[in-house]
Amino acid sequence: MKEYSVVKVVRLHTANRRFDGTEGVKRAPQIGDVGTIVYLEGSLIIVECVDKEGLTTWLADFDRTELEVLTLGEPMDERIDPIISELEKLAEDAKATFGSLSLEQLNWKPDAASWSVAQCLDHLIRTNESMTAAVRAKLNGEGSSFFEKYSPFSGFFGSYLKKFMVNDSKKAKAPSTEIVPPSDIDGEIVNRFCDEQEKTIRVITDAGRFDPKKTILTSPFLRIMTYSLGDAIDILVEHEKRHFRQAQRVIASPGFPADTEANA
Structure with a gap:
């Protein structure tokens, strides 16, 4: 995985911390949601999901087993x-x-x-x-x-x-x-x-x-x-x-x- 990769949530471990209480964030992540890795260091993977208007739907951290990589890329x-x-x-x-x-x-x-x-x-x-x-x-x-x-x-x-x-x-x-x-x-x-x-x-x-x-x-x-x-x-x-x-x-x-x- 790389930062800025597009990923899909394939499973959720309840022990992982979710940022669904963050100001402006609409809800917690769900299986099937698609987001972008915005921070990656060691085992810490933070993913952001945005809606069609570019507003944050959720922001959460995951482990690698919870995510499927859809697009592996470098930032433009x-x-x-x-x-x-x-x-x-x-x-x-x-x-x-x-x-x-x-x-x-x-x-x-x-x-x-x-x-x-x-x-x-x-x-x-x-x-x-x-x-x-x-x-x-x-x-x-x-x-x-x-x-x-x-x-x-x-x-x-x-x-x-x-x-x-x-x-x-x-x-x-x-x-x-x-x-x-x-x-x-x-x-x-x-x-x-x-x-x-x-x-x-x-x-x-x-x-x-x-x-x-x-x-x-x-x-x-x-x-x-x-x-x-x-x-x-x-x-x-x-x-x-x-x-x-x-x-x-x-x-x-x-x-x-x-x-x-x-x-x-």
Whole structure:
């Protein structure tokens, strides 16, 4: 076992001490619960279980016979800080660049085949919800599928998608109708994007306890496509940057509606 390994409780010895009385902890551990080793020294193993919102469900110590290792990994914490900083900056830039746009400006399109600013942001919300759901499944103890265990192409898919995202000249249709934005979107879209960004940051922070190379995810849009957790996070960030640049091009396009207040 290693610190930051994901484990499942397979038996409980009543002699072991539980921290279920700790402030903010909801209950004692139960057989079948999944948690992460947060401290490991000699025979002392302290495991934390968190819910889908990242809040502590229980904190307890165990011996090795009580736990089954699901994911044996090293922390990704050294990569987390710059990633979180990028996501926070994208939210700040979205507010600064698009936060004062009118409803007309948010929904304006350069042409019938192009997306509006609001559609770009809505697409990012929908995509991030699907991507983070796949990560949450691993956080909640989901096992590996056949392709996650045996696909020899996980590295190829991850590398290909990262390169694709940074090349704006390459175009592709959304891989699922579930992430295609509607034509007209309400004026709260910028705030909703920033709220979703906070949720995404929480999930990625929790995922920092997994091994970024050995933890394999399945694409929520193409079930035979797999990539590492590290690549998945990089893809998510580059995908956000790609559509942020697209939204910036929209407001710089000829014919973009003038600011009504500025002309008043």
